[in-house]
Amino acid sequence: MSTDVILFLGLAAVAIGAALGMLFSRNAVYSALFLILNFATVAVFYLLLGAPFIAMAQVTVYAGAIMVLFLFVIMLLGAEELRKRGKLGWQQPLALLLGFVLVAETAYLVFVRGDLVSQIVPAAADYGTPKDIGILLFDNYMLPFQVVAVLLLVAMIGAIVLTKDDRKIERKTSEEKA
Amino acid sequence: MVPVSYYVALSAILFTIGALGVLIRRNAIIIFMSIELMLNAGNLLFVTFARSFEQLSGQVFVFFVIAVAAAEVAVGLALIVAVFKSKQSIDIDEVSNLRG
Amino acid sequence: MFLTLLPEITLVVLAFVVLTTDLALDRQSRAFLPYLTAAGMLLAVIFTIVFALPGDKPQLIFGGMLRHDWLTFVFRLVFLFGALATVLFSAGWERVARRGEYYVLIITSTLGMMLMGASADLVMLFLAIETTSIPLYILAGFITEDDKSTESGFKYLLFGAMTTAIMLYGFSMLYGFSGSTNLYWIAGALMSGELPFISMMGTVILVMAGFAFKVSMVPFHFWAPDVYEGSPTPIAGFLSTASKAAGFAVIIRVLLTAFPLEAFGGVDWTMMMAIAAALTMSVGNLIALAQTNIKRLLAYSSVAHAGYILMGIAAASELGGLSVVFYIIVYLVTNLAAFGVVAVAERTLGSNDLEAYDGLSRRSPALALVLLISLLSLAGVPPMGGFIAKVLVFAAAVEANMVWLAVVGILNAIVGLYYYLIVLKRVYLFRSEEEDKPVPIPRPSAVALTVCLIAILVFGTIIAPWFDYSGIAAGALF
Numbered sequence: 001m002s003t004d005v006i007l008f009l010g011l012a013a014v015a016i017g018a019a020l021g022m023l024f025s026r027n028a029v030y031s032a033l034f035l036i037l038n039f040a041t042v043a044v045f046y047l048l049l050g051a052p053f054i055a056m057a058q059v060t061v062y063a064g065a066i067m068v069l070f071l072f073v074i075m076l077l078g079a080e081e082l083r084k085r086g087k088l089g090w091q092q093p094l095a096l097l098l099g100f101v102l103v104a105e106t107a108y109l110v111f112v113r114g115d116l117v118s119q120i121v122p123a124a125a126d127y128g129t130p131k132d133i134g135i136l137l138f139d140n141y142m143l144p145f146q147v148v149a150v151l152l153l154v155a156m157i158g159a160i161v162l163t164k165d166d167r168k169i170e171r172k173t174s175e176e177k178a
Numbered sequence: 179m180v181p182v183s184y185y186v187a188l189s190a191i192l193f194t195i196g197a198l199g200v201l202i203r204r205n206a207i208i209i210f211m212s213i214e215l216m217l218n219a220g221n222l223l224f225v226t227f228a229r230s231f232e233q234l235s236g237q238v239f240v241f242f243v244i245a246v247a248a249a250e251v252a253v254g255l256a257l258i259v260a261v262f263k264s265k266q267s268i269d270i271d272e273v274s275n276l277r278g
Numbered sequence: 279m280f281l282t283l284l285p286e287i288t289l290v291v292l293a294f295v296v297l298t299t300d301l302a303l304d305r306q307s308r309a310f311l312p313y314l315t316a317a318g319m320l321l322a323v324i325f326t327i328v329f330a331l332p333g334d335k336p337q338l339i340f341g342g343m344l345r346h347d348w349l350t351f352v353f354r355l356v357f358l359f360g361a362l363a364t365v366l367f368s369a370g371w372e373r374v375a376r377r378g379e380y381y382v383l384i385i386t387s388t389l390g391m392m393l394m395g396a397s398a399d400l401v402m403l404f405l406a407i408e409t410t411s412i413p414l415y416i417l418a419g420f421i422t423e424d425d426k427s428t429e430s431g432f433k434y435l436l437f438g439a440m441t442t443a444i445m446l447y448g449f450s451m452l453y454g455f456s457g458s459t460n461l462y463w464i465a466g467a468l469m470s471g472e473l474p475f476i477s478m479m480g481t482v483i484l485v486m487a488g489f490a491f492k493v494s495m496v497p498f499h500f501w502a503p504d505v506y507e508g509s510p511t512p513i514a515g516f517l518s519t520a521s522k523a524a525g526f527a528v529i530i531r532v533l534l535t536a537f538p539l540e541a542f543g544g545v546d547w548t549m550m551m552a553i554a555a556a557l558t559m560s561v562g563n564l565i566a567l568a569q570t571n572i573k574r575l576l577a578y579s580s581v582a583h584a585g586y587i588l589m590g591i592a593a594a595s596e597l598g599g600l601s602v603v604f605y606i607i608v609y610l611v612t613n614l615a616a617f618g619v620v621a622v623a624e625r626t627l628g629s630n631d632l633e634a635y636d637g638l639s640r641r642s643p644a645l646a647l648v649l650l651i652s653l654l655s656l657a658g659v660p661p662m663g664g665f666i667a668k669v670l671v672f673a674a675a676v677e678a679n680m681v682w683l684a685v686v687g688i689l690n691a692i693v694g695l696y697y698y699l700i701v702l703k704r705v706y707l708f709r710s711e712e713e714d715k716p717v718p719i720p721r722p723s724a725v726a727l728t729v730c731l732i733a734i735l736v737f738g739t740i741i742a743p744w745f746d747y748s749g750i751a752a753g754a755l756f
Contacts, residue, residue, distance in 0.1 A: 008180045012188045019195040019215055028207055035211050038192075042222055045185070049229040054221075054240050061244050066214070066251050073255045074207055077262050098197055105190050128228075128237060136234055137241070140341035143283075144405050147393065148245045150290060151409050154386045155249035157297075158416035161379050162256040162428075186454075193447055200440055209436060216443035223450035231457045236450075239401050239459060243446060246408045250442075253412055254435050257419050260428040270436070 008048075015041040028074045032067055039063040053130040185226040193219035206258050206268040210251070217247055279339055281329045282346050285322040285354060286392055292318035293385045300378020308376040312369035312722065315381040319362045319388075326354050336754055338398055342460045345398035347754035352603060352747065353395035353527045356610055360520030361388040363614045363726045367512040367621045370720030373421055374510055380420060384516070387413035391524035395531075400449045400459040403528065407445075407488065410524055411438050414517060418509035430508025437501040438491060445488025451481045452536070461536040468541040475542070482537055482547050489532070492525030493584045496558040503569075506577035511624055514573060515617025518580040519610045526587055526606055530599060534755045539594060548678070551592035556686045559585025563693040572620055573630045575697065576613070579656060582694060583609055589687055590671045593678035599752030601670035604744060608655070608663035608737045615652035615730035618723060619645055626717045632701065637710040642717035646705050648727050653698040655734045658691050663737030 018041065021034035039062045046055035126132070137145050192215060199212025221240045228236025262268055280287070296315055300308065336347030344350070361384055374380045390409030397403040415438060419431020453459055455477065456467035468478070490498040506514040539546050562582030569575040587609070590602035620630065622645060627634040639646035655662030668691060675684040719727070737744055 004180050005184075008184060012184075015188065016191055016195070019192055022208075022211060022215065023195055023199045023203070028205060031208055031211060035215065038215065039218065042192075042218055045188075045222060046225050049185075049225050051225045051228070051237050051240075054225060054237050054244075057241060057244050058221075061248055062214075062218070066248055069251060069255055070207065070211060073259060077259065077268065098194055098201070101194070105187075127232065128234060132234060133237060133241070136238055141238055141242075141343075141401065143340040143343045144242055144401050147390075147402075147405050147409055148242060150293075150386060150389065151246065151249050151405070151412060154383065154409075154413050154416075155252045157379050157382060158253045158412065159256040162253070162260045162416060162419060162422060162431075164422075189450075196443070206432070206436065210439070213436075213439045213443050216440075217446060220443065220446040220450045223447070224453060227450065227454040227457075233457070235401075235459050236453055239404075239449075239453070242401055242405055246405065249412055250408070250435075250439055253415055254439065257415065257428065257432045257435055260419060260422050261432045263422075264425040264428060 011041055032070045036063045036067045050128045053133050182230050189219045189222040204269050206270055210254055284329050285326045288322040288325055289385050289389045293382045296378055296381050311378050312365050315365050319358055323358050343399045343402040344396040348751045349754040350396040352751040354392050356523050357388050357391040357520050360610055364512050364516040366722040366726035367618050369722040371512055383413040383417050394524045395527040398461050417513045418505055426508035430505045433501055434505045441488045441491035444484055448481050448484025464536045465538050489525055489529045493522050494581050495554055495584055496561045499581045502581055503574045503577040507573045511621035515614055519613045523606045548592050548594045552680055552683050555585050555588035555592050559690045563690050567697050570632050571630050586671050589675045593674040595678055596756055597677055598674040599755050600748045601674040603748040603751045604670055605667040608667040611730045611733040612652050612655045615648055618727050619649045622719050622723050635704045636708040637713050638705040640713045648731055657695040657698040661738045663734045666741055
């Protein structure tokens with residue numbers, strides 16, 4: 001086994017372990033921390049796959065901003081400790097089925113599929129540089145880029161509208177009346 | 179050298195763990211985190227295929243997905259906070275009034 | 279090239295204008311905001327017709343992100359009309375009428391829908407779907423004082439985010455199989471490659487999960503009744519019409535272009551869609567029978583209508599495409615009218631229970647008449663538009679050798695007629711103690727309801743031009 005494969009398997013084990021940790025831990029804060037570990041590991045995969053820009057975005061935006069927001073909300077609501085698992089009903093057989101599908105598709109992909117075994121060779125030095133991606137974003141993907149700007153604005157408005165304290169508004173309007 | 183299928187298998191495993199989380203967990207925040215894990219599995223697949231085709235379009239896609247995920251999380255957590263304010267719980271079974 | 283995008287640009291500018299005007303005005307003069315929004319949308323409609331008319335040849339613009347063809351054009355008008363009516367209904371709905379953010383969210387959601395209808399690339403499609411959905415999550419939960427509203431927004435978001443994640447995974451597999459994110463390139467790659475059947479079908483199912491959620495196709499319909507019941511009534515109408523139409527616009531474009539039938543050997547997605555159509559209409563109609571809340575009843579009825587529209591998609595023919603476009607147009611005006619009546623009635627009745635509708639015809643004959651016409655059109659009674667639309671989808675199913683599907687459809691139409699008549703019986707025959715209290719109709723709602731009413735009757739009587747336009751729009755797919 002070459003060092004590449006050993007590296008891959010080691011990192012994959014960490015990623016899967018972290019994902020399972022998120023799934024099964026009883027404390028929501030631990031879940032969030034496990035997810036951050038998973039995101040960081042996946043960022044290393046992005047580096048190995050010649051995507052340094054995406055790897056950095058993953059660490060700063062995903063593992064950084066988004067997960068900090070999660071932690072913030074968990075602690076704000078005091079929702080760390082979770083109830084014992086209740087009845088699951090119809091979800092249980094579905095979950096088992098899904099687990100089975102997972103095992104089957106993994107086996108299928110690793111052992112059966114012939115056309116996907118093309119090896120990942122080290123990338124050319126100029127593949128996936130942030131500069132290339134930037135040029136692509138402002139050239140071919142100009143329109144989606146603008147749409148994302150609108151979307152982020154809307155998300156901001158939405159977050160404010162949904163969480164703003166209504167009592168404060170009432171006080172303000174009564175002041176206006178007076 | 180690592181075959182592409184290994185990455186595909188890893189991504190499939192992560193996706194399924196995320197889907198399991200959505201199905202078996204009752205805490206809204208954990209469900210939401212599981213959804214992020216599913217998105218992440220899709221992203222890994224995009225970057226892998228972009229690498230094997232030697233294209234950048236897959237990477238650009240991931241960039242947009244990350245931006246959208248940030249927007250979705252901001253709105254989602256705001257809604258969770260709003261629901262918590264009225265129900266003092268984020269267990270999706272306890273929260274449910276609308277049914278019947 | 280920028281002229282073809284002028285309607286969308288107008289909406290972005292409008293969103294900023296509304297947002298800043300909202301800041302500048304005091305509480306009283308904010309009542310002017312819905313009219314400002316409506317005027318801006320009317321401008322977008324005019325720009326669509328004057329500047330963004332597609333040529334004879336469909337073209338891919340903005341680096342292959344959008345496709346400018348007649349389907350794009352027709353759906354743009356559909357979404358703008360839906361948004362306009364929703365804004366007018368909202369103007370009479372006190373809890374949201376003066377909130378500038380509310381209109382900004384409707385505008386951006388409409389922008390997302392217009393991009394959904396035009397998307398020719400997976401990147402653009404994904405972003406358009408999210409630009410449509412995220413404002414709708416917020417709108418559903420907009421009334422934060424009302425527990426039901428926040429809860430419905432929350433449910434809508436959890437369901438939506440989950441199906442989006444599944445859809446994204448499907449997109450990534452599609453990219454892996456074809457090496458491209460452009461729908462038209464993907465089609466070519468899938469046709470030439472010899473992909474195993476299971477991979478093709480698996481990808482179709484994953485991708486369809488996201489779309490099925492938007493159109494509330496069984497088994498992705500659970501959210502619909504809860505979300506419609508809890509969200510502000512004008513938004514429930516918007517969700518069940520424009521948002522659903524956007525979902526169908528994407529389904530017909532993606533299935534017919536990216537997954538050409540020739541790429542499948544023998545068994546293809548038409549069978550899957552036919553089964554989904556049969557299940558969707560049966561489940562929707564049967565559960566609707568047991569409802570006692572008008573919003574939930576209309577929610578299940580709109581699930582059932584998604585089933586009828588899916589029949590046209592399952593046919594995968596030119597007649598099928600035509601019937602889908604025609605059905606969506608008729609359904610849009612009809613269901614908007616029905617939800618418009620509910621929004622107006624809710625102000626005075628204070629409840630959405632069916633019992634509250636007893637004797638409505640004596641309290642407001644005009645409102646009762648609109649409800650009568652729209653429910654009969656939903657049931658598919660001539661001479662309303664709904665009748666022609668149903669005939670077309672049934673014809674498409676028969677033409678595609680799916681007679682069984684047409685039979686299921688007709689049986690469902692009978693079940694549907696039954697529960698629509700139950701509502702009308704309450705409105706026209708039952709008496710109530712409050713018959714002397716009239717139900718006033720706010721002027722903007724009256725305008726929107728009148729336009730919808732005329733449209734329902736025109737679609738049902740003067741058929742030929744709409745038939746031709748739908749044919750031209752669907753022709754862009756083949």
